[in-house]
Amino acid sequence: MTPADNDNDDGARRRARLRSALRPRATRAQLVAALLCAVLGFAAAVQVRANQDAGLTGLRQTDLVRILDDVSERGGRLQAEARALQETRDRVTGGSTGTLAALEEARERTRVLGILAGTLAARGPGVELTISDVEGQVGADVLLDALQELRDAGAEAIEVSTVTGPAVRVVASTSLVDVEGGVEVDGTRLVSPYRFRVIGESRTLAAALDIPGGVLDVLRQREAQGLVTQRSSVLITSLRAAPSPRYARPAPWGDGG
Amino acid sequence: MSESPRRDASMVLLTSLGEDSLDAGYARAAARRKQGAPPTRYGRVILASGLVAIGLLLTTAAAQARDRAPATAQARSELVTEIEDRTGANERLEASLATERAAVSDERRAGLRITTQGSRLARVLSALESTTGASGVTGPGMSVRLTQVTAEADDSDGDPRTTDAVEGRVSDRDLQTVVNEVWAAGAEAVAVNEQRLTSLSAIRSAGEAILVDFRPLSPPYEVQAVGPPSMRAVFVGGFGGSYLQVLRDYGIDFTVEDRDEVELPASAGLRLRYATTPSDVPSGAKPGPRDRTSTQ
Structure with missing residues (x-):
């Protein structure tokens, strides 16, 4: 089993004892242990399978x-x-x-x-969300999260801006990218304080921003200030150039033209 | 143990704990067994009552779990059936809407073609429809495919406790980031699992499911985009590419491929309920003074 360098009598005896302990014997204790092991294994397998249930059934x-x-x-x-x-x-x-x-x-x-x-100005009820990020902890990820949350809550027109600076009309293709000291939105560099002007059902929009773990929570965690104001009328005047898609053609099915 | 007990007092205790804390007990037990002394009656009673207590505890727990399970499971399976039914109904409605939309569009165009003013309007409308997602589009582009390898992550070491909900599962944040980077790479139109993205679209999650435009999607997730030939290189070379590399460490596999022809469907339900064009701002106005509403 081991090289012959082992002349330690004591060690050999210990190994012999270990071997005899491992040797299968049909004592009652070992049978019970075997049975319990089998039950445990079965239960674990059942549990794992239950957890793996795919798709909707696995959800809370x-x-x-x-x-x-x-x-x-x-x-x-x-x-x-x-x-x-x-x-x-x-x-x-x-x-x-x-x-x-x-x-x-x-x-x-x-x-x-x-x-x-975004080629036309828009007016309607909605909210204004102002974010002042003194610590520089608010990046594109937080603003993107806010944007998604607003859309999920039914935002119909959105403008994001530096409060006293440039404004960008948010459209389907809007992307946010981290840049030095701020966030670039579709090529325009914005810095804190940021402001979202949003048209939609104002109460739903405000509530969506304030859910636990939502945008305002995240802002607090990042030591930034988020302020939501509901307004009966929000005016969005920043515009986009008329679209002229270069690669996307109307699909031949239906909209041939 | 040593001549300086003041300093080593705690060490001695630690050492003895580590080395021979059990030995004495074993030795006593072995000696007792050798003497052939039977366990005391008192010891047996304690053992028996302990076993009974554990048995009772397990039985009660099992009984309670079984009582509760059917109710929860039934409510849940009803919910799942309801969701599946409605999703199916939505899909059928959507299919019929697609034909209807196309028919109306054709009729509108036919009506517009008669006048020059109409023809001009039709051209503007067509470009608007392509950009906003109101009409299906086709063109060159790329496909980003995210595959979750959850099962493997679960089974690899057979220990259910290591199953991490985040591990190997695509989150809404992942999909949002990928889509954001695809737009940043110059895409003109994007769809996720055949679901066209518009300025009204949100990518959100409920638990482990991801919803795009309130429609539950199932993995694998495929982001398809129409855009310039440089799009793939820009995407892979930018933040999108490095983000996907990081996802790979979390057990999410991806492929990014150029496509000669991508077909993206129209989005359903592009309607506005709250936003209107302000009558006092002429359409086509230049980006005007934006601080009209004074804050602070």
Whole structure:
């Protein structure tokens, strides 16, 4: 077993004792131990399998309730769009009046999409979020988190700015990048204090920022000050140039053109 | 042990604890056994009552767990069924909406084509639709795919306690960061798992599930983007690339590939409920004085 350099009598005896302890014997104690080991192994395996349950079933009930809420919200939006489309269709398909209606409808759609694309100014109820980051702890990650939280709470138009400096209209393609002493938003460098002007349901927006572990919590952790003010009217005047996509073409299905 | 007990007093205790704290007890037990002295009756009673107590404890715990399990499990499975049903209904509605949207768009265009004013409006509208996500787009681009390797992380050492919820799981923060970097790399249009991103889209999580536009997505996550040929190199060479490298250490694998042709669907439900164009600001206004509302 071991090299012959071992001439220690004591050591040999100890090893012999260890071997005899390991040798299987059908004593009652060993049978009981074996049985208990088997039960433990089985229980562990069951537990692991239960934890691995994939997809929705593995989630906590509160999370499921939240997802159900979100899915229902989405269903509501889809149904609203279905109704709107039907109305549009009824108006637009109507001979000579249809042409006029089509023009009218196209203007309305340009208005909505213009607000979304940032080519038009926007007004509505909403909130203002001011962030003063004296310690320099607030980076692109925190502002991105705030942006996502605001969108999740139904923000329809957003502008982010340095309070007394440049402002950037936030659109779908907006990206935030950390730069020396501030955050670059779509190529414009912003520094603290930052201000978000947001149009949407003001109470929902304010509540979303104030949830535990939410934006205001994170700001407190980073020793920055976040201030949310609900407003009955927020005016967003920073604009984007009219879009001229160079690579994205309207898909041939449906919108061939 | 040594001649200077003042200094080593605590050390002696430690040493004896480490070296021979059990030896004396074993020796006594062995001696007793050798004498053939049977365990005392008192000892047996204590042993027996201890075992009974443990047995009772385990039984009660098991019984309680079993009582509670069906109720929770049932409520949960009902929720899951409800979510799946509604998600299915939403998807069917969405599919029919896509055709409807296309039809309305065609009719609108046909109506507009008649006048020159209309034709101009149609061109503006088409560009707006592509940029905002109101219409499907196609073009050259890239695909970033994130694959979670959770199962492996769980099973590798067979110890369920090492299972870390964060390990190997893509979080909403990860997806937000990747998408942010894809936009920063010059993307014109982006979709996550066939879900087009618009200025209204949020990427959020509920527990371990990720939702984009209130729709639960399941892994693997694929971010597809239409954009310039340089997009992939800029993305990989920038913060996005290094972020993905870090994710790899957490058991999340990724691939970034150029695509000759990416097809991104239209987004559903681009409607505004609160925002309108202000009548006092002419459309197409230059970025004006923004500090109109005075703060502080």
